[in-house]
Amino acid sequence: MINEAALLESKALRDSVLERTEVLDRVKALSLLPDGMHVTTAMVAAYFQVGVKTIRSLVVDHRAELETNGYRVLTGTELSSFKELSGIQSHTASLALFSRRAVLNVAMLLRDSKVARQVRTYLLDMEYMARTQPVDNPVHRDADSLDDRIDQRITHILGKTVVPMFNALIETSGEHRRELIALRAGVQTVERKLRQHHARLQRLEGPREDRPLAGVMASIDAMNGREFEEYVAELLRRDGCTCVVLRGGRGDRGIDITGRTADGRHVAVQCKRFAPYLSVTSPDVQKFVGAAKVLHTSEVALFVATCPFTPDAVTVATDGGVTAVHRGLLEEWSAGAALAVLA
Known part of the structure; x- marks a missing residue:
């Protein structure tokens, strides 16, 4: 498996994963210019939560590599044409543009950025999954x-x-x-x-029952909201729940899934597919407590999220009788560990 240090140091390894630009939006929404293809230096800096000077310094050090992957600086008539076609307003004599590939390239070069590290983590997970998929040969x-x-x-x-x-x-x-x-x-x-x-x-x-399968969270992060709800519903069925029904959408009254445990208790589930750098907050949990306990009178309430919970959210969940299934617990559940509350 490629490790992060090797990814930072080896251009050949970076080149091998540059097609996986979709990972950028799984970590954080990447805003594009009106042409739908490029971002400016300031937009790249905002995405990675660093200063513009940091990005400019990175370009100076790795300009040839970035240009290979779509970085370019527009001037003169080319800049005027781009402004006219894209509709952007800029009074500078030049404009630096990054393609999505170039932004991903930045993520693999930028050391001191939490967002960049998360992008690299996803890349490593996805690469590991691709390399370890069984082939019937x-x-x-x-x-x-x-x-x-x-x-x-x-x-x-x-x-x-x-x-x-x-x-x-x-x-x-x-x-x-x-x-x-x-x-x-x-x-x-x-x-x-x-x-x-x-x-x-x-x-x-050999099989390892003591730890989750590598890359499982990358697979979950690749799902859309509905797919994630269906995935959680399958986990419930796997653990013996019956009458499992997906209710997400308009009019769901704050409940995405309902069902019954194997011993007949009512179950209500809220699913949140958030980026892993975000957190479920106490207001999110408070709304679910009201929906699960008051509107649905559920005996088992699960708040399942692809991210952590804030300390206040955990306190609200505990006080309200809600099981907070955070990212780490979701990974263990996905790998086969049973949720104690469902037993």
């Missing part, structure tokens, strides 16, 4: 199986044949005893490392 399966058998066979030969052979030679040889002992030690080291390598591969490739 019998040739690859056969090759992997063959490699595994070869590794085990080599280990078996070293342990059962080569080492005993050295033992016999050492017993009968006086002149080269020291050299043979050293060679045997080397063979035993190789055998031990092969066994450790095989055990490590089994741990890495």
